[in-house]
Amino acid sequence: MSELAGISSALLYAAFILYLVGTFLFGGSIRQKGLRDGDQLNRWGKLAITVTIIGFIAQLGYFITRWAAAGHAPVSNLFEFTTFFGMMVIGAFILIFFIYKTAVLGLFALPIAIIIIAYASMFPREISPLIPALQSDWLHIHVTTAAAGQGILAISFIAGIIYLVKNIDQSISTKKTKWLEAVMFLIVSVVGFILITTGFALSDYKAEFEYVNKEDAAAVQEFNVPALVGPNEGVLITDGKMNPIVEMPAFINAKKLNTVLWSLGAGVILYVLIRLITRKRVAALLQPLVRNVSSDLLDEISYRSVLIGFPVFTLGALIFAMIWAQIAWTRFWGWDPKEVWALITFLFYAAFLHLRLSKGWHGERSAWLAVIGFGIIMFNLVAVNLVIAGLHSYA
Amino acid sequence: MGKVKCECGHVNPRGTILCESCGRALTEEAKKENLVDMRYEGSARRSQTYNKTIIDKVWNFFSSVKVGIWIIVLILVAASFGTILPQEFYIPSNIPAETYYEDVYGTFGKFYYMIGFHDLYNSVWFIALIAALGVSLVIASLDRVIPLYRALKTQRVDRHESFMKKQRLFAEQKASLQASDLEKVREELKKKRYKIREENGALLAEKNRFTRWGPYVNHVGLIIFLFGAMLRSVQGMYIDELLWIREGETLQIPGTDGEYYVKNDGFTLENYKQGEDLEVFNEAIDRVGTVAKNYQTDAILYRDENNDLPGAEPELTEVLHDDIQVNQPMKFESFAVYQTSYRQDEMKAMHFALTNKETGEEFGEVVVDLFNQQETYDLGNGYKVELLGYYPDFDGFTKEGEPTSRSPLPNKPAFLFNMISPEKPDGEVSFVEIQNTMEPLGETMYKMKFKNLETRDVSALTIRKDLTLPILGIGGIIFMIGVIQGSYWNHRRIWIREKDGHIYIAGHTNKNWHGLKREIHAVLDGTAIPEPEDRQKD
Ligand code: HEM
Numbered sequence: 001m002s003e004l005a006g007i008s009s010a011l012l013y014a015a016f017i018l019y020l021v022g023t024f025l026f027g028g029s030i031r032q033k034g035l036r037d038g039d040q041l042n043r044w045g046k047l048a049i050t051v052t053i054i055g056f057i058a059q060l061g062y063f064i065t066r067w068a069a070a071g072h073a074p075v076s077n078l079f080e081f082t083t084f085f086g087m088m089v090i091g092a093f094i095l096i097f098f099i100y101k102t103a104v105l106g107l108f109a110l111p112i113a114i115i116i117i118a119y120a121s122m123f124p125r126e127i128s129p130l131i132p133a134l135q136s137d138w139l140h141i142h143v144t145t146a147a148a149g150q151g152i153l154a155i156s157f158i159a160g161i162i163y164l165v166k167n168i169d170q171s172i173s174t175k176k177t178k179w180l181e182a183v184m185f186l187i188v189s190v191v192g193f194i195l196i197t198t199g200f201a202l203s204d205y206k207a208e209f210e211y212v213n214k215e216d217a218a219a220v221q222e223f224n225v226p227a228l229v230g231p232n233e234g235v236l237i238t239d240g241k242m243n244p245i246v247e248m249p250a251f252i253n254a255k256k257l258n259t260v261l262w263s264l265g266a267g268v269i270l271y272v273l274i275r276l277i278t279r280k281r282v283a284a285l286l287q288p289l290v291r292n293v294s295s296d297l298l299d300e301i302s303y304r305s306v307l308i309g310f311p312v313f314t315l316g317a318l319i320f321a322m323i324w325a326q327i328a329w330t331r332f333w334g335w336d337p338k339e340v341w342a343l344i345t346f347l348f349y350a351a352f353l354h355l356r357l358s359k360g361w362h363g364e365r366s367a368w369l370a371v372i373g374f375g376i377i378m379f380n381l382v383a384v385n386l387v388i389a390g391l392h393s394y395a
Numbered sequence: 396m397g398k399v400k401c402e403c404g405h406v407n408p409r410g411t412i413l414c415e416s417c418g419r420a421l422t423e424e425a426k427k428e429n430l431v432d433m434r435y436e437g438s439a440r441r442s443q444t445y446n447k448t449i450i451d452k453v454w455n456f457f458s459s460v461k462v463g464i465w466i467i468v469l470i471l472v473a474a475s476f477g478t479i480l481p482q483e484f485y486i487p488s489n490i491p492a493e494t495y496y497e498d499v500y501g502t503f504g505k506f507y508y509m510i511g512f513h514d515l516y517n518s519v520w521f522i523a524l525i526a527a528l529g530v531s532l533v534i535a536s537l538d539r540v541i542p543l544y545r546a547l548k549t550q551r552v553d554r555h556e557s558f559m560k561k562q563r564l565f566a567e568q569k570a571s572l573q574a575s576d577l578e579k580v581r582e583e584l585k586k587k588r589y590k591i592r593e594e595n596g597a598l599l600a601e602k603n604r605f606t607r608w609g610p611y612v613n614h615v616g617l618i619i620f621l622f623g624a625m626l627r628s629v630q631g632m633y634i635d636e637l638l639w640i641r642e643g644e645t646l647q648i649p650g651t652d653g654e655y656y657v658k659n660d661g662f663t664l665e666n667y668k669q670g671e672d673l674e675v676f677n678e679a680i681d682r683v684g685t686v687a688k689n690y691q692t693d694a695i696l697y698r699d700e701n702n703d704l705p706g707a708e709p710e711l712t713e714v715l716h717d718d719i720q721v722n723q724p725m726k727f728e729s730f731a732v733y734q735t736s737y738r739q740d741e742m743k744a745m746h747f748a749l750t751n752k753e754t755g756e757e758f759g760e761v762v763v764d765l766f767n768q769q770e771t772y773d774l775g776n777g778y779k780v781e782l783l784g785y786y787p788d789f790d791g792f793t794k795e796g797e798p799t800s801r802s803p804l805p806n807k808p809a810f811l812f813n814m815i816s817p818e819k820p821d822g823e824v825s826f827v828e829i830q831n832t833m834e835p836l837g838e839t840m841y842k843m844k845f846k847n848l849e850t851r852d853v854s855a856l857t858i859r860k861d862l863t864l865p866i867l868g869i870g871g872i873i874f875m876i877g878v879i880q881g882s883y884w885n886h887r888r889i890w891i892r893e894k895d896g897h898i899y900i901a902g903h904t905n906k907n908w909h910g911l912k913r914e915i916h917a918v919l920d921g922t923a924i925p926e927p928e929d930r931q932k933d
Contacts, residue, residue, distance in 0.1 A: 002675050069675050100909075126678035129667045129686050132721035132734075214499060251499050300909050307882040307906070314878065319871050326864070328722050330733040330857045331635075335516045336485075337478040347471040351464050358434070358460035384478070 004069035005127060011062035012083065016117055018055030019090065019110050022048050026106035030289055045103045052106065053094060059087045070127045072135075075143040077128050082120030082381065084144070088151025089113040092305070096155050100301050104293045108158045115190055122197045138324035145316025146342070150377050152309030153349070159302035160370030162290050166298070167364060170284040177281060183371060184282035188274070189267025196262045200225045207241035209234040214250045221255055225262050229254050299363050302370050303356060310349050317342040341380040348373055403555070408542070410444030413437025415549045418558025430931065431561040433903055436550070438542035457531045458538040466528050473524065477515035480507050484514075529621045532614045540611045547604060553597035554890055556899050562890075564902035564911065566925040572596075572893045576922035580891065583918040589889070597892035607905065609881020616874025623866030634730075634860040641741065642851035645697070645711070650858050651730065654702045656711055660693040662737060662852035690734050692719045692854040696727055719856065729860050736855035742805045746846040747827070749778055749814060752839070758816070760846060765805040777817040780843070784811035789828055796835075798826070814841045887911050891924065900927050 029044030041049070063084065066074040074080040093109040130139070161183065168176045205224055211231035213219045221231050223241075230236075230244025231254040248254040271282070278285055321342065322332035333339060352369045355361040361369065397409035405416035412425045413436065420426040420437075431437060442458040445451040456462055480500055483492050492513055496504035511518055559565060577598070584591055589600035627633045634650040638657070645658040665688040669677050672688070680686055697711035717725040724731040744764045748757040759774030765787060772780045786800040789809035793799055798809060809828035815821070823839035825832060832842060887904045900919075904911040912929065919926050 005675050069673075071673060124679075124682065126682065127673075127675040128679035128683075129672060129676040129688065131687050132690050136722040249501070297909060300907060304907060311875065311878040311882055315875060319875065322867075322871075326861075327724070330724075330731075330735065330859050332864075332867070334484075335477065335482055340474050340478050344471050344474055347467050347474075351467045351471070354460050354464050354467070359464075 002069055004065050008062050008065035008069060009125075011058050011065065012117075015055045015059035015062060015087075016114065018051055018058060019114050019117075022052040022055060023107065023110040023114070025051055026103050026110065027289070029103040030107055030292060041101060041103075045101075048103065048106055049094070049097060052090065052110065056087070056090050056094060059083075059090070063087065066127065072130055073140040073144070074127070075147070076130055076134055076139065077124070079120050079123040079125050081143060081147065082123070083117055085147045085150060085381065086113045086116035086120065088147045089116060089154045090151075091148070092152040092155045092309070093158075095152070095308075096301060096305060099304070100297065102293060102297065102301065104162060104290050105155070105158060105301065107289060108162055109155065112154065112158060112187075115187065115194070118194045119190055122194060133328050136324060136328060138320065138327065142316060142320040142324050145312060145320055147316070149309050149311075149313025149316050150381075152305055152312060153377060154374055156302045156305035156309065156370040157374030159298045159305065160367035160374075162293065163295060163298040163302065163367040164364070164371070165283050165286045166290040166293065167295055167367075168283065170281060170287055177283065179368075180283045181281055185267060185271050188271045188282070189263050192266025192270050193259070193263035195270075196225060196266045197259075205241075207236060207238045210237055211235070211254075212250060216250075223255055223258065225259060227254070227258055228261050229258050231255070295363065299366060302367060303362075306349055306352060306370070306373075310353065313349070314346055318346055337384050338380065341376070341384050345373070345376050345380060348376055403551075405549070408439040408545075410439035410441075411437065412439075413558065414555075415546045416551045418550075418554040420557065420561075428561065430563055431558065433562070435539055435543050436546035438546040440538050440542050442538045454534055454538070457527075457534040460535060463528075463531045463535055466524060466531055470521075470524050470528065473515065473521055476512055480504060480513070482513060482515070525621065529618060532618055532621075536611050536614045540608070543607065547607065550599075552592045552594040552599040552890075553892060554599075554901075556892070556894055556897075559890055559892065559899045559901040562901035562903055562927075563908070563931045564915070564927040564929055566898075566900050566927040568898050568925040569896060570898050570923065571896060572891070572898055573923060576924055577891075579922055580918055580924065584889070587914055587918070589887075596894075597890070600889040600891075601887070603884040603886050606881055606884040607886045609877050609879070611877070612880055613874045613877025616870050616872070616877050618870075619873060620867055620870030623863045623870055626863045626866065627861070632862045634858065636858040637735065638856045638858060639738075639853055640692075640856060641743075641853045645695075648730075648732070648858055650860060652702070653709075654699055655714075655727070655730075656697040656699060656709070657732065657856070658695040658697065659854055660695055662854045663689065663691045663693075664737065664739060664852070665689040665691075690721055690737060692734055692856065694719050694725055694732065694856075696725065724859075729862060731859050733857040733859065734854065735857040738853040738855075740850040741853050742808060742848060743851045744849040745808065746849070747780075747812075747843040748846050749774060749780060749816075750842055750844040752842050757844070758841075761843070763810065765808055777815075777820075779815040781813040781815065781822065782810060783813050783824070786810070810843075812843050814839065814843065816841055885910065887914070889915060889918070898924060900924060902927050 025044055025048030029042055029048050063074060066080075075084050089109060090113045093105065093113070097105060164176075164180050168174075168180055170177060201224065205226065207223045207227060209221050209223065209227070209231050211219060211221060211234040213232070220237075221234075226242040227234075227236075227244040228246070230247050232248060232250040234244065234247060234254070236243055244254075248257065274282060274285075321339065325334065325339070326332040352366075352373060355369065356366055399407045399409060399411050399421055401407060401414035401417060401419055401421060403414060403417040403419065405414055407415050407421065412422050413419065413431060414421055415436070415438065418431075418437075420428075420431070425431065425437065440458075442455045446455060480496065486492060486495050490498075492508060496508040496513060498504075500507065507513060515521055560567070580598075581591055584600045587602070589602045592599045592601075636649040638646060638649060640646050640657065640659040642659050642662055645656055647653055648655040648657050667676055667680055667686045667688045669680055676686075694717050695713055696715040696717070698714050699709040700712055701707035701710045715725070715727060719725045719732055719734045721734050724733040726732075742765055744762055747761045747763070749759055749761065750757050758776070758778045761772040761774070761780050763769075763772075763782065763785075768782055768785050770782055772782070774780065784798060786798045786809040787803055787805040787807075788801040789807045790799045790801040798811065807829070809826065812825050812827060813822035814825060816823075819840060823841060824834070824836045825839055825841075825843055826835055827833075827843050827845070829845070885904045885907045887910075888902065890899070890901045892899045902911055902915055908929065915927060
């Protein structure tokens with residue numbers, strides 16, 4: 001690894017730690033409500049945003065040094081793109097924070113960004129050279145703008161989830177509390193994924209299978225966590241590793257499904273542990289943290305983020321994408337799954353805006369929509385990249 | 396026809412809810428409401444006024460935002476179904492879709508194919524949904540933008556107090572306006588870039604009205620975009636052809652009516668190499684094996700000067716030299732030629748030496764061009780080779796012992812030679828395929844010794860013309876202008892008025908109320924004017 005690349009990794013690590021520290025500082029400052037003109041941020045709040053900004057600068061440093069080391073912007077594989085997305089969430093948070101000065105937003109935005117960056121680190125982290133299709137300035141323009149748009153839209157999700165945590169009655173069990181727990185469970189599962197992957201990576205787990213792939217050809221696949229499900233007609237060729245319990249048909253990528261199963265399993269264990277130890281729903285645990293903030297303000301932050309993020313997203317993920325696709329793939333639109341999901345995201349937020357504007361979907365409904373919208377973005381980032389492999393598939 | 400005259404004297408179009416001029420409620424319902432619906436200023440919209448004829452009904456259906464949202468959601472859900480399995484155009488082209496889906500994805504695949512989801516985006520119903528979106532966009536926009544424009548244009552400064560009372564931000568106080576307070580308010584408002592109008596002791600401060608047109612501008616952009624996309628099916632607007640071209644070949648470019656030719660002057664495939672490229676890439680190259688760096692066809696573009704003369708031989712003049720790479724198509728007129736695919740090392744020619752088996756002496760070389768064979772190859776001094784048979788894609792022998800070829804492509808060439816020499820003037824027969832020689836008619840004295848193989852690459856170029864692109868581009872730009880115009884500003888108004896010993900103040904914004912409240916707070920700070928309250932807190 002070159003020296004620059006080394007500095008780059010160190011900076012990313014520093015940013016990660018700073019975001020962690022920032023989270024705790026925001027935790028200390030949440031007594032303060034959203035501010036009006038003339039009010040001052042309290043000392044914790046000032047410290048928290050300062051640390052966050054330093055973290056952001058550190059991550060920007062990571063980005064620039066890695067760019068210099070590779071000769072192209074580090075947005076060309078899943079690790080780089082996801083890390084950049086995490087950075088954009090922080091950037092968008094900083095932007096919105098300076099409009100609304102709401103500390104509790106940081107308490108939720110930072111951990112989400114931390115999880116995203118940790119998730120990113122589970123993928124191969126080496127600097128990869130660009131294949132011909134990616135050798136274009138449009139790579140930088142398209143990907144960075146799209147990620148910036150998604151980052152801003154993520155803030156809408158964060159304000160929305162705070163709104164729901166605050167306003168959903170936790171004294172009784174209802175459909176709403178269940179759905180909100182489902183969201184919490186998914187977040188816990190991502191943490192589960194990170195723990196499982198890191199754990200087995202530290203123990204250097206490797207199990208190779210010979211199998212028959214979709215094209216009816218023999219192939220080899222390496223599993224890095226024990227195979228609960230194995231590949232089509234798979235034969236374990238590494239000694240002493242676990243044999244799969246079930247075998248998958250050829251069109252399912254057993255390796256990826258296996259990872260999903262492990263993550264959900266780890267998620268269930270973590271989640272059940274939390275519930276058993278605290279005897280409360282996860283959302284109920286978080287509720288005291290958000291008591292001070294005004295619901296009205298959260299609603300406006302959520303809406304405002306969509307208003308700011310939607311044009312940026314459209315520009316990056318659709319318009320720039322189409323321009324580049326015309327140059328690289330000879331057509332501006334080809335109904336590739338990743339393209340379709342960008343379009344779905346666009347349509348979803350268009351529906352969101354129209355529902356708010358004309359049907360008066362404010363408050364809770366709007367918050368749920370913000371959560372679903374982010375779900376679609378994450379689906380496009382995770383599932384479409386890993387499961388539905390099209391032209392975009394990095395992995 | 397059916398105009399509504401307000402107490403203030405203004406004549407409003409039929410269906411008006413709030414007087415365009417003074418803001419008084421004109422309908423019974425509006426009079427009862429606590430807060431007025433300000434979305435379109437209570438203006439007269441066609442869809443809210445007429446509901447008799449079929450046209451009215453269609454108009455009303457498509458102008459409803461509820462319907463619009465349903466259309467958007469249906470498209471969204473439908474589009475997602477198309478990503479469950481790969482679409483027909485992404486499956487291997489050598490397998491028919493009928494069997495592919497079932498073979499690979501089982502019963503579900505068969506079902507997916509049966510209901511037509513394998514080609515969802517070209518299905519009639521999907522296109523109908525997009526068309527409905529377009530219609531809805533046009534009608535919903537027209538229904539609103541015209542009355543809204545009128546209402547905002549004719550609004551008076553001194554709105555009736557009943558109008559002000561029904562605003563979301565409102566305050567009333569028994570007092571009179573102080574000149575000094577007013578002066579301060581004016582100054583603050585100007586600082587915040589409000590436009591101030593005053594009439595009859597009333598003040599209206601307004602800013603960013605242009606943002607109200609944002610949605611309509613963006614809808615126009617979308618309509619232009621959809622229109623452009625539709626034009627694609629018009630003859631001549633759109634060309635999409637694929638051309639496989641071998642190194643050295645010159646071929647007519649399909650889609651140009653024979654006017655243009657292209658020559659493949661060499662194809663290059665480069666991979667990243669450790670040691671040559673950046674050291675930081677080593678780890679990635681190690682992990683993945685090979686990573687492609689460049690696909691390139693050195694192309695020469697020719698024009699046929701005789702294209703207009705029927706029956707004339709083409710006369711090619713060179714127009715342009717270009718290296719076509721991925722991301723760098725060659726462009727001419729409205730065409731672009733893209734590097735799309737390639738096949739490496741297709742066999743081109745084979746070299747053999749006529750050799751005496753015993754002495755090993757060679758009597759000249761024969762080069763068989765696999766695409767253009769000669770019948771005989773005269774080597775001089777009585778040495779000659781005849782090509783009795785050529786089997787480009789040799790597939791074994793028939794029962795009768797005849798060699799056969801599977802295809803005309805030189806994938807596995809085999810030859811039947813007759814070798815003529817001074818010793819054997821009638822010739823000896825030898826059957827030669829790669830790495831294998833047979834002597835079907837008995838042992839021979841000479842053999843065709845394989846010397847070497849000439850290969851060349853085949854490049855696939857996509858030829859594309861799309862005259863709809865400028866229209867799509869304009870649509871896209873207008874759309875972006877519209878969304879930005881509508882999203883990054885808010886239309887804010889503040890009314891201040893004294894009447895009968897009362898001060899009334901009201902505020903309205905089309906979105907982002909916290910911002911307006913903060914602004915009003917700053918404007919009124921230090922004056923005796925009461926700060927309006929938000930009457931719609933949840
Ligand atoms: C993909 C399609 C569409 C997109 C991207 C789109 C985009 C937008 C945007 C960005 C706004 C402004 C929202 C805001 O400022 O909060 C808007 C407003 C609006 N749209 Fe659409 N729209 C679409 C389709 C439609 C359709 C099908 C209808 C038909 C009913 C429609 C009717 C409206 C109306 C009535 C407004 C409100 C205008 C106003 O109140 O000032 N839109 N649209």
